[in-house]
Amino acid sequence: MGTGSTLPVTLHEYKVRASLLLKDLDSSDTARATRAAERMRALPFFAALPLGEVLARRDTVQHKHGLAVVAREAGHTTWTELKQALEARAHTLDTRAFFQKGQSPFLNRWFSTYEEAARSLEAQGGFLFPFREQCFICEADFLQALGIDARDADWERMGRDWVRPRDPAAKERLEAKLVSRGFGGHHDVR
Structure with missing residues (x-):
């Protein structure tokens, strides 16, 4: 990135x-x-x-x-x-799982650098996440379709930015909820 x-x-x-x-x-x-x-x-x-x-x-x-x-x-x-x-x-959020659940009708904004994504988040809103070597911004409807509560107050506390959250504790609470719902990581830790 x-x-x-x-x-x-x-x-x-x-x-x-x-x-x-x-x-x-x-x-x-x-x-x-x-x-x-x-x-x-x-x-x-x-x-x-x-x-x-x-x-x-x-x-x-x-x-x-x-x-x-x-x-x-x-x-x-x-x-x-x-x-x-x-x-x-390895027990953290894996955003690849977002796209394995058949959410293709939603358009997300994709960026090759975090800096570009952060500017877009500031200008147009949404929810910023990492994905492999890139970042993407999705809308609340995308999260809702995955069964994720986009109205959870912790999203606002963390600035809707998963990469550089304003409130790391808010991110930890959200991450625990998402991982428990099947969005957990499968990172290579060998």
Whole structure:
């Protein structure tokens, strides 16, 4: 979705990031290897070492170290903690389910970036949701046809914006209702 994207990153993507970090660390390009060594210093063991020593020990760096670095960069203490957070997210709203229930007669506005969608939401109203790498805005009738109460006060509290809600607690309450109605996630958390 471009800059400012808040779409969730999959576990697979984090594994790829860890592999790329190790590839960078082993690079013959000194600047690339140095940047990777700096990132490795996010781990307590490497933090205590001078940068040159991290580079000298790059042959001893394992995949688990790369995973730990990307977990820390994502705001988690360990890889296990990151994995658990992603598995918990698997029980979140999956907007793909909106379109598996035969709601094709409704026209929704589609956008390749969140920023475009947010401008449209402000100008024309509706309800903004993420969908894979895009965003869409639907009308209340679309939600009502899915059996979702578009008049629930929490929609207004969150600004009708699922991606960047004004009130995260309102979103959590709505999400719990929607997931319990069969709109739960099936994210890849392997």
